Amino acid sequence: MARLPTTTARLRVLRQSFSPCLLEGEVAAGGFQWTFRWQFDRGELVVEPSLGRALIQDALLRFLLKADYQLEAGGDYAFTVRASF
Numbered sequence: 001m002a003r004l005p006t007t008t009a010r011l012r013v014l015r016q017s018f019s020p021c022l023l024e025g026e027v028a029a030g031g032f033q034w035t036f037r038w039q040f041d042r043g044e045l046v047v048e049p050s051l052g053r054a055l056i057q058d059a060l061l062r063f064l065l066k067a068d069y070q071l072e073a074g075g076d077y078a079f080t081v082r083a084s085f
Helices: 053-070
Strands: 007-017 022-029 032-039 044-048 076-081
Touching (some): 032 053, 044 053, 053 076
Antiparallel strands (some): 007 022
């Protein structure tokens, strides 16, 4: 059975606020870079710019939901995306 392609995504949390339930940061993978805003009370994720967004958005949301309470402002994190960019 062939192995699925994978890419490591690197994430940095820039700002975290519990008052408006917001997490902001940057994510990079496969030569692409994005900024994101996640309103965790609504489960709403905005990823910019649109170039390559479809490659990262679902995997990023899954990571944010899974690692939710472990993320801190200033922290650097990594997760695996099951795709080759």
